[in-house]
Amino acid sequence: METHFKTIGTIRSCYKEKFGIPRQAGLVPTATATLELLPPFNRAEAFTGLEGFSHLWLLFLFHGNNHQGWKATVRPPRLGGNARLGVFATRSPFRPNPIGLSAVALERIEQHAGKVILHLKGVDLLDGTPIIDIKPYLPYADAIATASGGFAAEAPMGHLAVHFLPQPEQTCQALEKDRYPGLRQLIIDTLRSDPRPAYYQKNPQKSCFGMKLFDFDLRWEHNDDGITVIEIHPSHS
Amino acid sequence: METHFKTIGTIRSCYKEKFGIPRQAGLVPTATATLELLPPFNRAEAFTGLEGFSHLWLLFLFHGNNHQGWKATVRPPRLGGNARLGVFATRSPFRPNPIGLSAVALERIEQHAGKVILHLKGVDLLDGTPIIDIKPYLPYADAIATASGGFAAEAPMGHLAVHFLPQPEQTCQALEKDRYPGLRQLIIDTLRSDPRPAYYQKNPQKSCFGMKLFDFDLRWEHNDDGITVIEIHPSHS
Numbered sequence: 262m263e264t265h266f267k268t269i270g271t272i273r274s275c276y277k278e279k280f281g282i283p284r285q286a287g288l289v290p291t292a293t294a295t296l297e298l299l300p301p302f303n304r305a306e307a308f309t310g311l312e313g314f315s316h317l318w319l320l321f322l323f324h325g326n327n328h329q330g331w332k333a334t335v336r337p338p339r340l341g342g343n344a345r346l347g348v349f350a351t352r353s354p355f356r357p358n359p360i361g362l363s364a365v366a367l368e369r370i371e372q373h374a375g376k377v378i379l380h381l382k383g384v385d386l387l388d389g390t391p392i393i394d395i396k397p398y399l400p401y402a403d404a405i406a407t408a409s410g411g412f413a414a415e416a417p418m419g420h421l422a423v424h425f426l427p428q429p430e431q432t433c434q435a436l437e438k439d440r441y442p443g444l445r446q447l448i449i450d451t452l453r454s455d456p457r458p459a460y461y462q463k464n465p466q467k468s469c470f471g472m473k474l475f476d477f478d479l480r481w482e483h484n485d486d487g488i489t490v491i492e493i494h495p496s497h498s
Numbered sequence: 499m500e501t502h503f504k505t506i507g508t509i510r511s512c513y514k515e516k517f518g519i520p521r522q523a524g525l526v527p528t529a530t531a532t533l534e535l536l537p538p539f540n541r542a543e544a545f546t547g548l549e550g551f552s553h554l555w556l557l558f559l560f561h562g563n564n565h566q567g568w569k570a571t572v573r574p575p576r577l578g579g580n581a582r583l584g585v586f587a588t589r590s591p592f593r594p595n596p597i598g599l600s601a602v603a604l605e606r607i608e609q610h611a612g613k614v615i616l617h618l619k620g621v622d623l624l625d626g627t628p629i630i631d632i633k634p635y636l637p638y639a640d641a642i643a644t645a646s647g648g649f650a651a652e653a654p655m656g657h658l659a660v661h662f663l664p665q666p667e668q669t670c671q672a673l674e675k676d677r678y679p680g681l682r683q684l685i686i687d688t689l690r691s692d693p694r695p696a697y698y699q700k701n702p703q704k705s706c707f708g709m710k711l712f713d714f715d716l717r718w719e720h721n722d723d724g725i726t727v728i729e730i731h732p733s734h735s
Contacts, residue, residue, distance in 0.1 A: 266503060266595045267594055285639035302594055306570050307570040307585055309583050309584040310587030311587035312648075314587070315644070315645050316645045320557070333544040345546070349548055350546060352634070356631060357539055358503045358557075360503075360630070364642060393501075393594075393595045394594070394597050396589055397588065397647070398647070400651065401522070401650070402524050403601060404641045404642055405601060405637070405640075406643075408552050408601075408637045409552040410635070411548070411549075411634060413638070414637065416639070
């Protein structure tokens, strides 16, 4: 049985490339996104009552990985990239149906000029992600206090200290005043979980890494003290 | 953008019709089901590691409702069937993409003769439900202790007393010994939440109701003391 699904909206996120995206929703509470509904799903009445919920579920397509198909086993980053687990024991994108599931915080619902835009926090979503469903998070059914979590029982807590060189510190302050309030904390929250692939965590020959965040490039260096942000400048793309 | 999805497995559940199914997963912990994976997804290695998780997410198709399309607003049973809410503020099946989401308990994974069968508890799924994804329930990301739940903040706890007439009591005992251990508790758990449509809860002209459970018909009566099971007999279909 094959079924067709429609995209109902598109994510605009601070994360412009896969590298650096938090590995689950909620790990970086300062990570913001908007979800703009596409016609004919941009009807205000379709969201009546949603404002009473603090969190919602997003069902989305792993649009960056579609072409690669599914794999029976994968190597989760949580296990250092070595151990193989069944794809159904992980949240890997390489699934038979490349659907992702994220619980995010709902900040507010914006409605104007025929648009419906959800403002979200705690996202783990790539910019441009197609959304196929939105559901309220029902604490009595979804928050299972007794659940035990296999190989991923504990949150991968960020533990690295994050410092800024003077120049990127200044740039960050200017960007915060200009268009990106809370940017410094977002950078710290995103980097302290160590976005590097497991390979580099064990073989630190390479110490400099970069990622796009909003419309600028962020570069940092790994050293004995943790992480130092060395550059923030406008993206050329 | 339209995307095709494949069914990866099919649910075999005690619930053979929509009437009587719990309104969310976990509300009837004794409700059992099996999920048999279809080829090529019935590969044992695709499930390695899943046995360490107490719960999993099922993404499924609302196959009983597909033809009816989506509705911008719905009348949730929780609100007595009167108030209209946006479909995205509910877990109603009448969604743009008719995908359901349930967190269920994983009892065990059976593997033999090329089959992979997951044994599940706490289901809210109709027999025959097509499954499109299985994901581990990650407590650190999915169990949000601080979430607040809008109109559905509290679980719809079953509060009705459930009695059995002598004849169905005997039948139930025989069925428990024969093929259905725990049947009596399943009947109590299923009925005490009051499966009647909200209309009948407010207008009790009709007092007798019935549902299929496994391969028999169950009939009960609503009265001042709660519910009395009046008949259990083999299904004719």
